[in-house]
Amino acid sequence: xxxxxxxxxxxxxxxxxxxxxxxxxxxxxxxxxxxxxxxxxxxxxxxxxxxxxxxxxxxxxxxxxxxxxxxxxxxxxxxxxxxxxxxxxxxxxxxxxxxxxxxxxxxxxxxxxxxxxxxxxxxxxxxxxxxxxxxxxxxxxxxxxxxxxxxxxxxxxxxxxxxxxxxxxxxxxxxxxxxxxxxxxxxxxxxxxxxxxxxxxxxxxxxxxxxxxxxxxxxxxxxxxxxxxxxxxxxxxxxxxxxxxxxxxxxxxxxxxxxxxxxxxxxxxxxxxxxxxxxxxxxxxxxxxxxxxxxxxxxxxxxxxxxxxxxxxxxxxxxxxxxxxxxxxxxxxxxxxxxxxxxxxxxxxxxxxxxxxxxxxxxxxxxxxxxxxxxxxxxxxxxxxxxxxxxxxxxxxxxxxxxxxxxxxxxxxxxxxxxxxxxxxxxxxxxxxxxxxxxxxxxxxxxxxxxxxxxxxxxxxxxxx
Ligand SMILES: Cc1cc2nc3c(=O)[nH]c(=O)nc-3n(C[C@H](O)[C@H](O)[C@H](O)COP(=O)(O)OP(=O)(O)OC[C@H]3O[C@@H](n4cnc5c(N)ncnc54)[C@H](O)[C@@H]3O)c2cc1C
Numbered sequence: 001x002x003x004x005x006x007x008x009x010x011x012x013x014x015x016x017x018x019x020x021x022x023x024x025x026x027x028x029x030x031x032x033x034x035x036x037x038x039x040x041x042x043x044x045x046x047x048x049x050x051x052x053x054x055x056x057x058x059x060x061x062x063x064x065x066x067x068x069x070x071x072x073x074x075x076x077x078x079x080x081x082x083x084x085x086x087x088x089x090x091x092x093x094x095x096x097x098x099x100x101x102x103x104x105x106x107x108x109x110x111x112x113x114x115x116x117x118x119x120x121x122x123x124x125x126x127x128x129x130x131x132x133x134x135x136x137x138x139x140x141x142x143x144x145x146x147x148x149x150x151x152x153x154x155x156x157x158x159x160x161x162x163x164x165x166x167x168x169x170x171x172x173x174x175x176x177x178x179x180x181x182x183x184x185x186x187x188x189x190x191x192x193x194x195x196x197x198x199x200x201x202x203x204x205x206x207x208x209x210x211x212x213x214x215x216x217x218x219x220x221x222x223x224x225x226x227x228x229x230x231x232x233x234x235x236x237x238x239x240x241x242x243x244x245x246x247x248x249x250x251x252x253x254x255x256x257x258x259x260x261x262x263x264x265x266x267x268x269x270x271x272x273x274x275x276x277x278x279x280x281x282x283x284x285x286x287x288x289x290x291x292x293x294x295x296x297x298x299x300x301x302x303x304x305x306x307x308x309x310x311x312x313x314x315x316x317x318x319x320x321x322x323x324x325x326x327x328x329x330x331x332x333x334x335x336x337x338x339x340x341x342x343x344x345x346x347x348x349x350x351x352x353x354x355x356x357x358x359x360x361x362x363x364x365x366x367x368x369x370x371x372x373x374x375x376x377x378x379x380x381x382x383x384x385x386x387x388x389x390x391x392x393x394x395x396x397x398x399x400x401x402x403x404x405x406x407x408x409x410x411x412x413x414x415x416x417x418x419x420x421x422x423x424x425x426x427x428x429x430x431x432x433x434x435x436x437x438x439x440x441x442x443x444x445x446x447x448x449x450x451x452x453x454x455x456x457x458x459x460x461x462x463x464x465x
Contacts, residue, residue: 016054016104017075025067030058030112041082041107042093045154047350048399049090049427053080054104060112062187062195062226068108069224069457070193078105078460079191081220083159084133087166088353089426091219095461099427103460110161113226119144124232125184125201130161130225137230146232149176153339161225167217169422171268171302174260174386178422180216182231188215188223191453199229214448219424220459222452238305239267241331242313243298245290245321249364252297255317256385257360263316265304269386270338272298273367276380277337283344286336289323299385300338302331341382345393348378352404353428354392355383358417363388366415373407389421402431409435425463433463 023031032038033055043050054077059065072079078101082092094105113129116137120126124146128137134148134155141148152158152170162168164186169178176182185198188211198212215223246252256269272280274292281288292298303309305326313324325331345351358366363385370392371379378395397404405428409419413435419425425433434442445464449456 017077019055021071022055022057022068022106025071026057026059026064030060032056032058038107041085041109044088044090044093045086046088046346046353048352049093049096051094051096051099052105053094053107056107056109058109058112062113062189065108065110065113065189065224065226066193066195068106069189069191072106072457073192073455076103076455076457078103078457079224080105080107080459081161081165081224082107082109083111083131083162083165084154084157086154086158087162087426088355088423089420089428091166091424091426091428091459091462092162095427099461101460103457108224110159110224110226113161116140119146119232120201121145123201123203125229126232127199127201127227127229128160129227130159130164132160134158134160134163141232142235144232145235147234147236148230149182149233150179153342160228160230164216164225164228165218165220166424167422169384169387169389171270171384173384173389173422174269175267176233180213183212183216183228184231185229186212186215186225187227188225190223191455191458195226196223199227201229217424219426219463221449221463222458224458236267236304238326239302239331240305240309240313241325241334242301242303242317243290243323243334243337244301244317245292246297246299247293247320248295249297249367251320252299252385253360253363255299255320258316259301259303260386263301263303263312265306265309266301266386267304268300268302269384270300271383271385271390272300272338272341273381274298275378276341276382279380280337280341280344283347284336284340286340287333288337289334290321298337300334338382341380341393345380345395349395350399351380352394352397352399352408353423354394354405354408354419355421355423356390356392356408356412356417356419357388357421358390358412358415360388362415362417363390366390366411366417369411370408373411374404377404384421387421388417405429405432427462430461430463430465 117127383390
């Protein structure tokens, strides 16, 4: 039985644990028990996942995080780490009905751990708190003459801790890789309250198990990340953006491959299917500057501007209709067609959001099959085509009806893909994890979980049963 996205159940049990020690640890103002103050942290960005907590707890230092976890460990209280609450798989909010194991839950907000250290110019690195919002990190790197490589449209809210925990991908993976490739070290608090810290920034350091690597993508189930040492890249831009009308999905996949092979300085390769393009343009009154044929796909490419870039883009796009923007206004206009899709969908209802990767030669058959297998529903297709990563967003099915998820995820696996490209497993996809991971792998996951979090207080119900 798939795990349940749950409707809200009642508030915290009045007979729950005494929170006095927690209040002493983090300050009275930072233990929020009022239902109105808790509400925003108990429901996810999509509105599909929600569940009750006894309090939202907001520590400001690693020592306070450690005190909170020690208290939770001692009192058998479950902990849901939360950053910007932009995650899309229900991993950053408490479980709903049918998920609770009877234990009280706190949401541990890391937003107040928001310090940004000085940029280490010699190493090209910076150490930042888990609560630093991506846009602030990007700005700090830019000011110091560097750039942070990962970018995603939730940049105004997503935090470094959440991005480490989900191994966030985003728009620039085709050039610099996902979060895993940027994280040089982390500081984290274990379920017991012990602090592990590896923030020295050494690029070569073969001294045993790679605990940083283990925590990247662990979705808050193994430890609470409190800080990260991050690699920076040379400044990005100026860039040129091109929107190309490809004749078919296979044509778009081939053109994306050609961009990776022959276009120097590719920063992003995105794709949007025509129904979704028109839907987003109508929702926000945006202009679509190229006409797409039936069955076509719009490919959006962002490339470093150097001498001859515009000519190279023209040659690359061949005789396909193309719009090229070199100025910031024109580029923003083209990017809005991609970046506002999630908002347009959110305005229309609660979607089933499925983020998947396919082998490149299976993307076209997958796109055709997924639309055909969900008749009567609004199926939106878009994503990071340069990485083989598609977002399948489905509107029109009730939030708790998991037949949509089942249908899409089984199709992905049949075609040799992964059920999670970048958003993680969370609560949303837990039931399907055995489709992609062998019993031996899952046993290893459980052994690691049991070693680091023997009482299973960290995000129970996320990733593993
Ligand atoms: C409009 C929109 C666009 C998006 N685009 C992309 C995209 O292109 N690529 C992409 O990868 N994602 C994307 N996302 C998803 C989301 O932004 C990322 O998953 C992001 O990394 C979540 O960060 P957060 O701070 O909001 O984490 P949250 O949502 O708060 O938490 C996410 C997970 O991380 C855990 N967690 C949070 N903080 C910590 C911590 N300090 N220590 C341990 N565990 C922690 C939570 O328990 C949860 O399991 C998008 C989301 C939205 C709404």
